[in-house]
Amino acid sequence: MTSKNYQLVIVGYGGMGSYHGKLLKDNQNINIIGTYDISEERKTASLVDGYAVYESLEAVLSDEAVDFVLIATPNDVHKDIAIASLNAKKHVICEKPVTINSHELLEIMEAAKINDRAFIVHQNRRWDEDFLTMKKVYDEQTIGDVFHIESRVQGANGIPGDWRHLKAFGGGMLLDWGVHLLDQLLFMVDSKITSVFANLSYILGDDVDDGFQVFITFENGITSLIEVGTTNFIQLPRWYVKGTKGTAVIHDWELNGKIVTQNLGEVEAPKPIKAGQGLTKTMAPPSEKAVSTSDLPAAIVLKESFYENVISVVEGTEEPIVKNEEVLRVLRLMETIFKSAEKNEVIKDFDAVPSKNI
Amino acid sequence: MTSKNYQLVIVGYGGMGSYHGKLLKDNQNINIIGTYDISEERKTASLVDGYAVYESLEAVLSDEAVDFVLIATPNDVHKDIAIASLNAKKHVICEKPVTINSHELLEIMEAAKINDRAFIVHQNRRWDEDFLTMKKVYDEQTIGDVFHIESRVQGANGIPGDWRHLKAFGGGMLLDWGVHLLDQLLFMVDSKITSVFANLSYILGDDVDDGFQVFITFENGITSLIEVGTTNFIQLPRWYVKGTKGTAVIHDWELNGKIVTQNLGEVEAPKPIKAGQGLTKTMAPPSEKAVSTSDLPAAIVLKESFYENVISVVEGTEEPIVKNEEVLRVLRLMETIFKSAEKNEVIKDFDAVPSKNI
Numbered sequence: 001m002t003s004k005n006y007q008l009v010i011v012g013y014g015g016m017g018s019y020h021g022k023l024l025k026d027n028q029n030i031n032i033i034g035t036y037d038i039s040e041e042r043k044t045a046s047l048v049d050g051y052a053v054y055e056s057l058e059a060v061l062s063d064e065a066v067d068f069v070l071i072a073t074p075n076d077v078h079k080d081i082a083i084a085s086l087n088a089k090k091h092v093i094c095e096k097p098v099t100i101n102s103h104e105l106l107e108i109m110e111a112a113k114i115n116d117r118a119f120i121v122h123q124n125r126r127w128d129e130d131f132l133t134m135k136k137v138y139d140e141q142t143i144g145d146v147f148h149i150e151s152r153v154q155g156a157n158g159i160p161g162d163w164r165h166l167k168a169f170g171g172g173m174l175l176d177w178g179v180h181l182l183d184q185l186l187f188m189v190d191s192k193i194t195s196v197f198a199n200l201s202y203i204l205g206d207d208v209d210d211g212f213q214v215f216i217t218f219e220n221g222i223t224s225l226i227e228v229g230t231t232n233f234i235q236l237p238r239w240y241v242k243g244t245k246g247t248a249v250i251h252d253w254e255l256n257g258k259i260v261t262q263n264l265g266e267v268e269a270p271k272p273i274k275a276g277q278g279l280t281k282t283m284a285p286p287s288e289k290a291v292s293t294s295d296l297p298a299a300i301v302l303k304e305s306f307y308e309n310v311i312s313v314v315e316g317t318e319e320p321i322v323k324n325e326e327v328l329r330v331l332r333l334m335e336t337i338f339k340s341a342e343k344n345e346v347i348k349d350f351d352a353v354p355s356k357n358i
Numbered sequence: 359m360t361s362k363n364y365q366l367v368i369v370g371y372g373g374m375g376s377y378h379g380k381l382l383k384d385n386q387n388i389n390i391i392g393t394y395d396i397s398e399e400r401k402t403a404s405l406v407d408g409y410a411v412y413e414s415l416e417a418v419l420s421d422e423a424v425d426f427v428l429i430a431t432p433n434d435v436h437k438d439i440a441i442a443s444l445n446a447k448k449h450v451i452c453e454k455p456v457t458i459n460s461h462e463l464l465e466i467m468e469a470a471k472i473n474d475r476a477f478i479v480h481q482n483r484r485w486d487e488d489f490l491t492m493k494k495v496y497d498e499q500t501i502g503d504v505f506h507i508e509s510r511v512q513g514a515n516g517i518p519g520d521w522r523h524l525k526a527f528g529g530g531m532l533l534d535w536g537v538h539l540l541d542q543l544l545f546m547v548d549s550k551i552t553s554v555f556a557n558l559s560y561i562l563g564d565d566v567d568d569g570f571q572v573f574i575t576f577e578n579g580i581t582s583l584i585e586v587g588t589t590n591f592i593q594l595p596r597w598y599v600k601g602t603k604g605t606a607v608i609h610d611w612e613l614n615g616k617i618v619t620q621n622l623g624e625v626e627a628p629k630p631i632k633a634g635q636g637l638t639k640t641m642a643p644p645s646e647k648a649v650s651t652s653d654l655p656a657a658i659v660l661k662e663s664f665y666e667n668v669i670s671v672v673e674g675t676e677e678p679i680v681k682n683e684e685v686l687r688v689l690r691l692m693e694t695i696f697k698s699a700e701k702n703e704v705i706k707d708f709d710a711v712p713s714k715n716i
Contacts, residue, residue: 124636125636128634131634148559155641156644164640176640177640197573201506203602215571223559231605233600236598240592242591246591247590247592248592253633260591262591269515276485276611277664278483283513284515306635
C-alpha cells in the first residue's frame with residue numbers, strides 16, 4: 001500500500017508510552033526512533049528497551065527526521081506538547097483523555113489545521129472486541145431495536161497510585177475510563193443526547209472521582225447507564241443491552257456472554273412462582289418455548305487498525321476512524337457529566353445548544 | 359399468647375385474595391369465614407375453595423361476626439372499601455400498593471384513628487429472605503459501611519394482562535413492584551432522602567410504566583439504584599451492595615450469592631492485565647491474597663410474622679412492623695418518582711419539606 005517509512009518519538013515513556021512501543025514493534029510503516037521523558041528512571045527504561053533518549057522536547061521537535069510525536073504524558077500537558085509538535089510540523093498521536101477540557105482540544109484542532117498536520121487521539125477501545133461484538137448486536141438488530149444500553153467496568157483496586165488520582169494532572173475515573181465507555185457509546189448510538197444525569201463517587205477520599213454512574217437519554221429513545229467503579233469486589237457484566245426482541249450480555253473481557261430472544265407466535269404463558277414471601281407471574285421465568293438462547297455474534301471488524309488508519313489519514317487515503325469532532329463531543333459530554341454531578345441536576349441542553357466554536 | 363379467635367373476610371378473591379387463603383389456612387387465630395368478589399367466576403372459585411360467598415360489601419360490613427376485612431381488589435378501590443370497613447368498626451388488612459396516592463392513605467389513616475381500628479398494609483416483602491439477608495449485611499457491617507445499594511427485579515413477561523396494565527386501576531410496575539423495593543430500601547436505610555432521579559420505561563406501549571430505574575441519594579451518603587423491568591430476557595442480580603470493605607451480591611430468589619471482602623494489611627499490588635485493546639491495572643483482578651470470598655450470612659429474623667404482628671397490634675401488645683407512616687412515605691416517594699420521571703428532573707425536596715398533613 002504505502003512505501004514511505006515514518007519515524008516516531010514517544011513523549012512520556014510511562015506505562016502507556018512503553019505499551020505503544022510493544023504495539024509498534026512489528027509495524028512496517030512506523031519506526032520508533034527515540035523517547036523523551038523527564039524522569040531519569042524512565043530514560044533508563046527507554047535505553048534498556050532499545051530506544052534512544054532525547055534530552056528535551058525541543059530536541060525532538062527540531063529533529064527533522066521525526067514525522068510523528070506520540071504523547072503519553074499525564075493529561076495536563078497534552079495540549080502544550082501537541083501544539084508545539086504541530087507547530088514544528090510533526091503529526092501527533094495523543095493518548096486519551098486528549099485534554100482536560102474541550103477548549104484545549106479546540107486549540108489543538110486549530111493548530112493542526114493551520115499546520116496541515118494530523119492530530120489523532122488513541123481511542124484504542126473502539127477496537128475492543130467486547131465493544132465491537134455489542135456494536136454488531138446493535139447494528140444488526142440481533143435483539144430487535146436496542147432501547148437500553150448498560151456499559152460498566154468495575155475494579156476493586158481503587159485508583160492506581162500515581163498522577164491518576166490527582167486533579168491537577170487530569171486524574172479521576174471519568175477522565176480515565178469514562179472517556180472510553182462514553183466514546184464507545186457515542187460511536188454506537190447515532191442520535192442526539194437529550195439528557196444527562198450523573199453521580200460521581202468519592203468514597204476513597206481522593207480529590208478526583210473514584211467512579212461514577214451516568215444516565216444518558218437519546219433523541220431516538222435509547223436510554224443508557226454508564227458506570228465505572230474502583231470499589232467493586234464483585235463485578236456486574238461489562239455489557240447489558242436490551243432490545244425489543246431480547247437481551248444481550250457480555251460478562252467480561254474474555255467475551256463470556258449470551259443472547260436470549262423472544263420466540264414468535266403463541267407461547268405458553270409463564271406460571272406464577274413463589275418468590276420470597278409472595279407469588280409472582282410478572283417475575284416468573286418465561287415458559288420453556290417462549291425464549292431461545294444463543295451465542296454472541298462475531299464482532300464487526302473496523303476497516304483498519306488504529307495505526308493502519310493513522311498512516312491512511314496522513315497519506316490522505318482514508319478518513320480518520322477516530323474523528324476529532326467525535327473526541328470533542330465526548331470531552332464536552334464529560335464536562336456536562338461533571339456539571340450534572342456537581343449540581344445534582346439533569347442537564348438537557350448538551351446537544352440542544354451546540355458550542356459556537358464547532 | 360392470645361385466646362381470641364378472629365373472623366376475616368377476603369374482599370377481592372383474585373390471585374392475591376386466594377393467596378391469603380393459603381397463607382391463613384393453618385393460622386390458629388384467624389378464620390376466613392367468607393369472601394366477596396364482583397366476578398361470578400371468582401365467587402365460584404371461592405365456593406370451590408370452601409369459602410362462603412357474601413353477595414355485597416354491605417353484607418360483609420353488617421355481619422357482626424366479621425373482625426377483619428382483607429382487601430385484595432384492584433388498587434383504585436382500596437380507599438373506599440377500607441374507609442367503609444373501618445367505619446363499620448372492622449380491622450382492615452390491605453394489599454399493596456395501599457392506595458393510588460398519598461391523600462387517599464391519609465384519609466384511611468384518619469378513618470382508622472376515628473374508629474380506633476387497625477389498618478395494616480400487607481408489605482409482605484419485608485419478610486423476604488433475600489431482603490433480610492442483605493439487611494443483615496447492612497446492619498452488621500459485614501462489608502464495612504454500606505455506601506451503595508442496587509436492588510432489582512427483572513422479568514421478561516411484560517405486564518400481566520389484567521388491570522395491572524391500566525392506569526385507572528393503579529397499574530404499572532412502579533406501583534406493583536416498585537412499592538416493595540422502595541419499602542425495603544427505606545426500611546433498611548434510616549436516613550433522609552436528599553435526591554430522587556427516575557426514568558420510567560414505556561417500551562411495551564401500555565399507558566402505565568413497564569419498568570423503571572430510580573437513583574436515590576440519602577443524607578448519610580448512601581446512594582441507591584432501584585430497578586424493575588419486565589423486558590429483561592437476562593437478569594442482573596437481585597441485590598448488589600457495596601461497602602467500604604467489600605461487596606455483597608444475591609443473584610436470585612434462591613439466595614445464590616456471595617460476599618467478597620478486602621483483606622487487611624500489606625497485600626501484593628494487582629498486576630496489569632490485557633483487557634480488550636489496552637492494558638489496565640485499575641480493572642485487573644486483585645491479587646489472590648488481597649480478597650476473601652465468603653457465604654452470605656443467615657437472614658435476620660423479624661420479631662413476628664406478618665399475621666402474628668397483625669394480632670399483636672389488634673391486641674395492643676406490639677407496634678406494627680409495617681407502620682402506616684412508613685407506607686405513606688413510600689407512597690410519597692413513588693409520587694416523587696412519577697414527578698421526577700415526568701419532568702426528567704432531580705427532585706431534592708422529598709424529605710426537606712415534609713407534607714403538612716403528616
